[in-house]
Amino acid sequence: MMQTEQIKTEESEHGFSGFKIELWKYQGEMGALIPLLQSAQETYGYIPESAIDYISEIVGIPSAEIYGVITFYSQFRLKPMGKNIIKVCDGTACHVNASTAIIKTLESELGVGTGETTDDGLFTLQKVACLGCCSLSPVIMINDETYGRLTPKKVQQLLNEYRERG
Amino acid sequence: MKTIKVGLGTCGVSAGGEKTYEAIKDEIEKQNIQVMLRETGCNGMCYREPLMEVIDEQNHSFVYGDVTPEKAKRIMTDHVLAGKPVSEWIVQGSAPSEDDSFFKKQNRIVLRNCGIIDPNSIDEYMATGGYQAIQKVLKEYTPEDVIDIITRSGLRGRGGGGFLTGVKWKFCRQAEGKKKYIICNADEGDPGAFMDRSTLESDPHSVLEGMMICAYAIGAEDGYIYCRAEYPKAVQRLKDSIRRALAKGFLGKNIFGSNVNFSIKIKEGAGAFVCGEETALIASIEGKRGMPRFRPPFPANKGLWGKPTNINNVETFANVAWIIMNGPEAFAAMGTENSKGTKVFALSGKVARGGLAEVPMGITINEIVYDIGGGIKDGKKFKAVQMGGPSGGSIPASMGDLQIDYQQINKTGAIMGSGGLVVMDETTCMVDMAKFFLRFTQDESCGKCTFCRIGTKRMLEILERITDGNGKEGDIELLRDLAYQIKNNTICGLGQTAPNPVLTTLKYFPEEYEAHIRDKKCPAHSCPALVTYTIKADACKGCMACAKACPAEAIKGEKKKPHEIDPEKCVKCGKCFETCKFGAVIKN
Structure with a gap:
């Protein structure tokens, strides 16, 4: 187990200061990779290349293998994301309840396709399989907030609310 | 003093x-009302x-539904202060409601505390008898006794596999090795x-308690x-x-003062459906990378870090404490011959009342859809x-009298699965449904087995051309052939079951496939490529309602004059x- 001072030095060498302190609790534990990646992403909004090298050193797993893990899971991103992440549900229940119209509205309102980020960096649009709020379908999630029983009009209102917040 | 509870689950x-x-x-603050305000699930x-x-x-108890902030204010004034319940908004409780039928056929074990207790309070869970079962187990039963009780209850894995839980526990208990895990x-x-x-x-504690009992039965400390x-x-x-259970000494070293140690860690998934396997x-x-491997060896012998591991799903664990307290006979008394107890179903789709219903096994599909779910939304036809x-x-829908148990459902070509029940009406296209699911499994295929990786892709392409109006003769046969190849040549549940939505829709709705392929028509008027919208000029009153509703501003026209849709x-x-x-709007 590394000492706190050593960790601090490593941090400054790599220029990382934003990692959450919980990150270091995983030190030396088995299966640390995914929580470390999650922590990196939580700090930076995505996983920068330098973070991959850094994590590789800590856990002793080659960067290439870490890259393989990152690309396997849909949660991880290798590019910076918009300030607000919109997850639009296209699960079964939402699909039956016209989520296609919601997706189309979002795409035309934001001027981006799913998986893309708006030019102003305010929104990233993602399509997800199921948010587990099927009885309120169609549903979207903006950051950690879930919004249900949507119509194209409500979506427009929601986007305006978030735009005002900046 | 009155108590007020507000449901603050994700829904x-x-x-x-x-x-x-x-x-x-x-x-409460403004009018200085003396009440307890609590949060519930x-x-x-x-x-x-x-x-x-x-x-x-x-x-x-009086449960009010669709409570907007404005309605809440009136309930506070009329009911909480003046003691007069607002009867027209009551959906459950001491006054009769049209929604009572939602609960009538339910039998709640897993959901016993859901929406009743405050999930943030360990004391409320204990006040309903929580953490009694684990204490009883630690005092009165050997691990073998516990396994015997769970086996006799007939509880099966609720995640979809349907394997007998007690037998699964026994395998892991008997597996060689000192260090064992439960997940x-x-x-x-x-x-x-x-x-x-x-x-x-x-009701998070009911799951934790189930895990504690399982850990004791198997001999796992983590x-x-x-x-x-x-x-x-x-x-x-x-x-x-x-954290709360740790503080009370229910988790950690020497739980409940016994010589048993057990701790629980949370691992957050990173978004991969196949990780349910x-x-x-x-x-x-x-x-x-979350990729499945060949079994055997089964996790019961070689699981996490190569050690014997027992995996059960949330609902399975949530049943355990109830079975210990009420006895395996009480659990086995519910259900059918080979499927005991209850099952929670998530009702959604075109059903009038979407939500969670826990029903005894053996209930029919029609009972769930009509009696509990209130039938189909907007008076449409159940499909x-x-x-x-x-x-x-x-x-x-023609098989709506089918009794729900593991065997009966398997016979249809569907599976019980985790209990999602999506209701579809006449406007749902079955080919589109099959395509939807296949796109999902195609996306989520981990890529290890060729038949799953490439076979589902080919099937998806065929379904896409069918719904785009470019289906060919022989497509149905090709789909069937690919489906069986995929089922037989993949190693995990994802691949082995991926063709099921296609196979069942082919079995029960062949005419819909044929209509798409031969007549280039979607009988449900759902597939966009095969549907057009037009406005009948003589029926149009020029009210602008459609133009306002159109998200694409595709409808032009002036007030009181017939509108037109720009295709x-x-x-x-x-x-x-x-x-x-x-x-006046015609769907062709």
């Missing part, structure tokens, strides 16, 4: 429950969210299933909960609940239910069709 919150809660809080009536319950001094699979990934999310949010990252509220509840889940906890998510299949701009969402009161 309650997304329906605006937090605003209702704030409005009640404001009202979801009672299953998701279709009525936000829900607010008032419990009066005589312990009478709670909370990677609820089936689109259309949300019972595990609701249970974790509304447990993991693998929870979807898409469920932030459930993860937070679990973290808080584990147990060997993939284990790989994911180990920090690897089919999709059971078991992307691994399951569509069962036609170039039309996104075929059907909003104009739904909006028009005069039947």
